[in-house]
Amino acid sequence: MFDFFLNIIGRDMGIDLGTANTLVYVKSKGIILEEPSIVAIDKNNNRILAVGREAKRMVGRTPADIVAIRPLKDGVIADFETTEKMLRYFIQKIHRNMAFARPRIVICVPSGITPVEKKAVLEATEQAGARAAYIIEEPLAAAIGSNLPINEPTGSMIVDIGGGTSEVAVISLGGIVVSQSLRIGGDEMDEAIIYYLKKEHNLLLGERTAENVKMEIGSAFPLENEEKMEINGRDLVTGLPKTIIITSQQIRQALDKSINDIVNSIVEVLDSTPPELSADIMKRGIVLAGGGSLLKGLTERISRETHCPVYLADNPLASVAIGAGKCVEDFSTLKRYLRYSK
Numbered sequence: 476m477f478d479f480f481l482n483i484i485g486r487d488m489g490i491d492l493g494t495a496n497t498l499v500y501v502k503s504k505g506i507i508l509e510e511p512s513i514v515a516i517d518k519n520n521n522r523i524l525a526v527g528r529e530a531k532r533m534v535g536r537t538p539a540d541i542v543a544i545r546p547l548k549d550g551v552i553a554d555f556e557t558t559e560k561m562l563r564y565f566i567q568k569i570h571r572n573m574a575f576a577r578p579r580i581v582i583c584v585p586s587g588i589t590p591v592e593k594k595a596v597l598e599a600t601e602q603a604g605a606r607a608a609y610i611i612e613e614p615l616a617a618a619i620g621s622n623l624p625i626n627e628p629t630g631s632m633i634v635d636i637g638g639g640t641s642e643v644a645v646i647s648l649g650g651i652v653v654s655q656s657l658r659i660g661g662d663e664m665d666e667a668i669i670y671y672l673k674k675e676h677n678l679l680l681g682e683r684t685a686e687n688v689k690m691e692i693g694s695a696f697p698l699e700n701e702e703k704m705e706i707n708g709r710d711l712v713t714g715l716p717k718t719i720i721i722t723s724q725q726i727r728q729a730l731d732k733s734i735n736d737i738v739n740s741i742v743e744v745l746d747s748t749p750p751e752l753s754a755d756i757m758k759r760g761i762v763l764a765g766g767g768s769l770l771k772g773l774t775e776r777i778s779r780e781t782h783c784p785v786y787l788a789d790n791p792l793a794s795v796a797i798g799a800g801k802c803v804e805d806f807s808t809l810k811r812y813l814r815y816s817k
Contacts, residue, residue: 487579487806488569489799491616492562492596494547495638495661495766497527498793499565500800506793508565512638514557515543523557526564535681549658550585550613550640551592555599562603577606579806581799581813585640586612587656593814609802609813613637614644614654616798617764619809621788625649630752631759634741634777635795636767638662641737643744645752649811653747655740661767664689664733671729676719678708689770692723695734696772696779734773738780745781760784764794 489500492512499508510527517524518540525533525543533543546557566578582600584593593610600608614633615625623631625646635642638661644654665685672678680688684706692702702723710717741761745753761783763774768791778785788794802809 486570487581487803488566489581489583489616489796489801489803490562490565490600491583491613491793491796491799492547492558493637493795494545494550494640496792497561497565498796499569500796500803501569502800502803505800506796508569509793510565512547512561513543513545514561515541516557517541523560523564526561531683534683548639550637550656550660551588552595552599555595559599559602562599566604577604579607579609579803580605581609581611581802583613583616583795583799584610585656586614586642586644586651586654587640587658607815609810609815611799611802611813612642612644612651613640613795614642614651615646615812616796616802617642617788617794618644618646618762618798619801619812620790620794620796620798621762621764623762629759630748630755632744632748632756632761632783634737634761634763634765634768636660636737636763636765636770637795638766641740641765641767643737643740645744645748645756647752647755652749652752653744655744657736657740659733659736660765661686661689664693664730664767664770667733668693668726668729671725672706672708672721673711675725677711678706678717678719679711680706680708684708688721688726689730692721693726693730694723694771695727695730695776697727698723698772730770734770734776738777741777741781745783757783760786762786762788764788764791766792 487502491498497512511531513530515525515530515533546554552558597608617635618633641657645652668685692704774785
């Protein structure tokens with residue numbers, strides 16, 4: 476009988492609505508969907524042609540009447556209507572055989588967004604088919620998903636580096652004591668690589684190629700064995716295809732400003748942290764989450780600058796979604812971390 480009821484209303488979901496990727500955690504099932512936050516639209520009739528991976532394959536390859544867009548920018552909704560359609564698509568993809576499924580949804584937002592931006596997220600979630608929408612700040616979700624002891628009277632520091640934002644927070648007794656939200660993340664790093672190669676080599680790269688370069692040879696700290704990579708782009712002088720060899724030292728130079736901004740934010744948060752909690756962080760260390768935390772040498776760079784031990788979360792890419800998922804699994808206990816739409 477209970478399963479029948481679930482089939483009508485839909486299973487509760489936790490959604491990490493990221494600038495780069497959307498992850499969906501379904502109650503009792505875990506993370507069952509991970510797709511790029513990209514939508515392909517036919518400009519002639521405003522019809523959605525593809526969402527997620529299928530749409531990402533179209534980026535930079537579409538004819539004039541088709542556009543592949545990201546409806547979120549810097550962790551917030553830039554295109555309300557498209558975000559709502561994307562969320563509806565993901566909800567219906569999960570509840571395939573439930574035409575009227577209206578699940579309860581916990582959705583993650585950056586800690587630095589405005590009340591208006593929060594309201595936009597809640598409204599988009601409800602219009603996409605949620606019977607009730609709740610939001611949780613990403614640093615809290617990442618800390619819950621990384622199994623940090625956030626309810627204890629000790630300081631836990633989480634740094635969540637996503638596609639559009641980087642969140643730095645010190646958490647104690649179930650609340651954020653000090654935090655900063657930077658609109659810097661993986662996307663800005665990709666743009667920094669594109670700008671560097673344009674300036675230094677007159678080479679124009681696409682977004683996907685820049686992202687591949689970052690993942691393959693990008694680093695925040697000198698590597699034991701520096702790497703090289705052959706990349707293809709368009710020569711800005713001749714307009715013809717061009718191939719060059721790029722080194723990890725050059726990409727590190729391109730990424731340096733973005734990395735510096737993130738490190739400086741961590742230092743500023745530590746500087747504003749009460750001394751007792753600072754002592755806890757010195758002992759327990761800083762935990763990194765989010766896709767950007769996988770950049771080679773980042774833990775070493777942050778540790779060198781802050782003089783604190785630095786660790787990667789067990790599952791950095793999914794920490795925020797897992798945290799939202801734990802909230803739907805144990806809703807009555809963890810609902811105090813959530814904000815409701817009404």
